[in-house]
Amino acid sequence: MKIATFNINGIKARLPRLLEWLEETKPDVACLQEIKCLDENFPRLEFEALGYQLAIHGQKGFNGVAIFSRHEMQDIERGLPGDENDIQSRYLEATVKGVRICCLYLPNGNPVPGEKFDYKLAWMDRLIARAKILLASEVPFLMLGDFNVFQEEIDCYDPAAFAGDALMQPDARARFRALKYLGLTDASRQKTPGGPLYTFWDYQRGAWPRDNGLRIDFLMLSPALADRLVETGIDRPERGKEKASDHVPVWCELREVGAN
């Protein structure tokens, strides 16, 4: 089963790019972030015609997440538990073939310090709490999406330049570590131990031609899924195309249950 995450930065602007990528790479499950539209405005038909079921958790103008699946989706749940006053659409879960898919768009948190950074840290605490519940349930799961955190120095083209940035703050990195140390496996790093694995290049300052990239999109696998990890990939050429998102797709292939 091939599962991908892709921060598309606007479903309307990315429609041709996304359709093309789905047809070429045929993921079983695709988790999208920053759809930037309401549920009722989502262009469902184009994707349903490719054989996908859609779960949408949208928001006007900002944020918004979605899960596409070629297989039946069950128990769709919108929003990250733990704060009933949180109105931002950043989290969506669904079960596909017995795997709990947790699609997330973690808050950016800039500027530091400030309300937005406080919201980011609180959101990460809620994500850790959710991971603990899922681990206790023993349901195989993965948390995947735009984490807006550098896990290691190697995940940033110039760590010194980001010293004051929310993506690099010790408090945010400590929470990401805490999530990982619950027993989750960083799929891309597991399969590619050395070297940068950038997933994002800013639209500004010639970041793409200079390869000034960041690794902020992750697939974090529960122990049962880590045992089933076959392959991972980053569809880097997507960044060089016309009307590209500033992120590229990141994916993993999981062995089917019972297969060798």
Place this chain on the structure above:
DNA sequence: ATGGTAGTTTAACTA
């Protein structure tokens, strides 16, 4: 000294 780009809600926000 502070810009540069892109997407959305076409003005101002978010990243």
